[in-house]
Amino acid sequence: AQSVAQPEDQVNVAEGNPLTVKCTYSVSGNPYLFWYVQYPNRGLQFLLKYITGDNLVKGSYGFEAEFNKSQTSFHLKKPSALVSDSALYFCAVRDMDTGRRALTFGSGTRLQVQP
Amino acid sequence: EAQVTQNPRYLITVTGKKLTVTCSQNMNHEYMSWYRQDPGLGLRQIYYSMNVEVTDKGDVPEGYKVSRKEKRNFPLILESPSPNQTSLYFCASSPRVQETQYFGPGTRLLVL
Numbered sequence: 001a002q003s004v005a006q007p008e009d010q011v012n013v014a015e016g017n018p019l020t021v022k023c024t025y026s027v028s029g030n031p032y033l034f035w036y037v038q039y040p041n042r043g044l045q046f047l048l049k050y051i052t053g054d055n056l057v058k059g060s061y062g063f064e065a066e067f068n069k070s071q072t073s074f075h076l077k078k079p080s081a082l083v084s085d086s087a088l089y090f091c092a093v094r095d096m097d098t099g100r101r102a103l104t105f106g107s108g109t110r111l112q113v114q115p
Numbered sequence: 116e117a118q119v120t121q122n123p124r125y126l127i128t129v130t131g132k133k134l135t136v137t138c139s140q141n142m143n144h145e146y147m148s149w150y151r152q153d154p155g156l157g158l159r160q161i162y163y164s165m166n167v168e169v170t171d172k173g174d175v176p177e178g179y180k181v182s183r184k185e186k187r188n189f190p191l192i193l194e195s196p197s198p199n200q201t202s203l204y205f206c207a208s209s210p211r212v213q214e215t216q217y218f219g220p221g222t223r224l225l226v227l
Contacts, residue, residue, distance in 0.1 A: 006157075042220065043221050044158075044205065044207075046217070051213075090157060090158065092158075094213070101163060101171065101212045102163065102173050102174060103148070103160065107156060107157040108157050
């Protein structure tokens with residue numbers, strides 16, 4: 001079975017500071033990994049994904065994520081947080097190899113950036 | 116504009132009264148999916164469709180039905196809604212199953 005863990009319900013960071021939102025996953029094969037962001041009263045917006053290749057993935061709005069196979073992690077990062085980054089962030093995984101077609105999401109991490 | 120649309124956006128109903136939430140995409144995507152979002156649980160997949168006339172259960176299909184008669188539409192049907200189906204529902208689509216999904220704006224359902 002595939003699963004995703006986002007261990008922090010909320011992350012607080014001051015504007016201008018670096019931010020990290022953590023994600024670990026479990027799959028039996030190789031993972032497709034995604035980050036989505038949800039602003040209040042909106043649907044989910046795609047930020048970035050890892051399929052294969054370079055472990056450092058760059059995405060929208062200055063976000064990046066690092067795929068670490070040994071630690072089964074895919075943490076989301078940004079060098080300098082903005083107040084407008086405050087939102088709910090979801091990590092998601094799909095197992096490439098089992099043929100299962102579902103995308104499994106984590107429970108979400110609320111990012112609060114203080115001015 | 117490329118988008119996924121859902122209707123209605125908000126719905127209040129009573130237990131047992133059949134309802135349908137529509138989902139439509141204008142991107143000619145093959146893969147479509149329904150999720151529900153509940154606090155502390157993230158998004159959980161209800162049903163998905165690989166293409167026209169091909170649908171399959173996700174992680175939480177009980178109490179829901181879907182159909183895919185046309186490529187662009189993927190309605191979610193609650194034959195006999197119950198209060199535990201009160202939730203925020205999202206439809207999503209992607210060109211193929213392994214590609215990035217694009218989400219609709221959500222439908223907030225309250226079942227009394």
